[in-house]
Amino acid sequence: MNPAPLLYYIRHGETGWNRESRLQGQRDIPMNANGRAQARACGDILRGLIAREPEAELDFVSSPLGRARETMELARATLGLEPQSYRVDDRLTEVSFGEWEGFTLDELRRRSPEAVAARERDKWGFAPPGAESYAAMSQRVRGWYDSLQRDTVAVAHGGTLRGLIVQLGIYSSEEAPFLDIGQGVVYAIRGGSMSRYG
Numbered sequence: 384m385n386p387a388p389l390l391y392y393i394r395h396g397e398t399g400w401n402r403e404s405r406l407q408g409q410r411d412i413p414m415n416a417n418g419r420a421q422a423r424a425c426g427d428i429l430r431g432l433i434a435r436e437p438e439a440e441l442d443f444v445s446s447p448l449g450r451a452r453e454t455m456e457l458a459r460a461t462l463g464l465e466p467q468s469y470r471v472d473d474r475l476t477e478v479s480f481g482e483w484e485g486f487t488l489d490e491l492r493r494r495s496p497e498a499v500a501a502r503e504r505d506k507w508g509f510a511p512p513g514a515e516s517y518a519a520m521s522q523r524v525r526g527w528y529d530s531l532q533r534d535t536v537a538v539a540h541g542g543t544l545r546g547l548i549v550q551l552g553i554y555s556s557e558e559a560p561f562l563d564i565g566q567g568v569v570y571a572i573r574g575g576s577m578s579r580y581g
Contacts, residue, residue, distance in 0.1 A: 389439065389534040390572040391429060393458065394541050395450040396421035397566050404487050408480035408514070408542075414450045421567030422454040426461025428569045428580050429536065433462075439534045443469035446476050446539040455538040474527035477540035481514025506560035507549075517560060521546030544570065553577050 396418025400407045414422070433439065443464075445455040456466035483491060492499050502509040510516040524546040541564035549559045552575060568581030 386574065387528075388531045388573075389436065390528070390531070391432060391441075391534075391536045392544055392547075392570040392572060393422075393425045393429075393454060393536070393538045394544060394564050394566050394568075395446075395448075395454040395538060396425075396457075398450055400485075401566070405485055406480040406483050406487070406491075408477055408484040409448065410484045411449050414453055418450070418566065419453070419457055422457035423461045424567045424581070425454065425569055426458035429458060430462055432569060432571065432580060436534070442531070442533050442535045444472050444475065444535060444537050445469055446543070447471045447473055448476060448540075451475070451538045451540065455536075458536075458538070472527055474523045475537065475539040475543055478517055478520040478542035478546070479514045481511045483511040483514065507556040517542065517546055517549075518556070521550050525550040548572070548577060551575060 396414045398407065398412045398418055399415050400410075400412045401418075402415070433441070443455065443459065445451045452471070455469055459469065460466045486494070488499065498511065502511070507517045510519070520542065524543050528547055528550070544564050545554075545559040545562060548554045548562075549556050551572070553572070554562065565579065565581060568579055571578045571580065
C-alpha cells in the first residue's frame with residue numbers, strides 16, 4: 384500500500400466577518416487587505432517547504448468559495464505560477480451554518496440560547512437550522528482526501544481542516560472544534576501527523 388500523499392493545507396486569508404467573529408460558513412464573503420497579505424505570505428512559506436521536496440509534483444486544489452480561490456491565486460502568483468491553473472472541488476466547501484451564518488455567537492446566545500447551549504454540549508454533532516454538522520462535513524472532506532493521487536496544496540477553510548484531522552485521527556472530535564486554525568500559515572499533513580509553518 385502506497386503512503387498517503389503529502390498535503391499542504393492553507394486556510395483562506397482573513398475576511399471582514401472573520402475579524403468580527405461572525406459565522407461565515409458557505410456565505411461567499413471576500414477577503415480584506417490583511418487576508419490578501421496572508422495569502423501572499425502563504426506563497427512565501429510554500430516556496431520554502433517545496434524546496435525541501437524538490438521531486439514533488441504538486442496538485443493544487445481549492446474550495447469553490449471566493450475567499451479560498453483568491454488565496455490560492457495570490458499564493459500561486461507569489462510562487463511564480465499561473466494564478467488560475469488549479470482545480471476546484473466542492474467537497475472542500477466550508478461547513479454550513481445555515482440560518483446562523485452572519486451572526487456572532489453572542490448575538491445567537493441572545494436570540495436562541497437553548498440552541499447555542501445544545502451546540503456547546505456537542506459541537507461535533509450539532510447542526511444549526513438549515514445547516515450541517517461537523518460530523519457530516521467531515522465525511523465529505525474525508526472522501527476528498529481519499530481521492531488524492533499525489534502531493535497536494537489545498538486552500539479551504541478552518542472547519543474543513545477540523546473535519547479532516549478528526550477523520551485522520553490527528554485530533555479527537557472533542558478537541559478539534561476548539562483548535563485555532565491560523566490564517567497566513569501552512570499546515571503539512573503526512574503520516575498521521577500535522578505540522579504548522581508560519
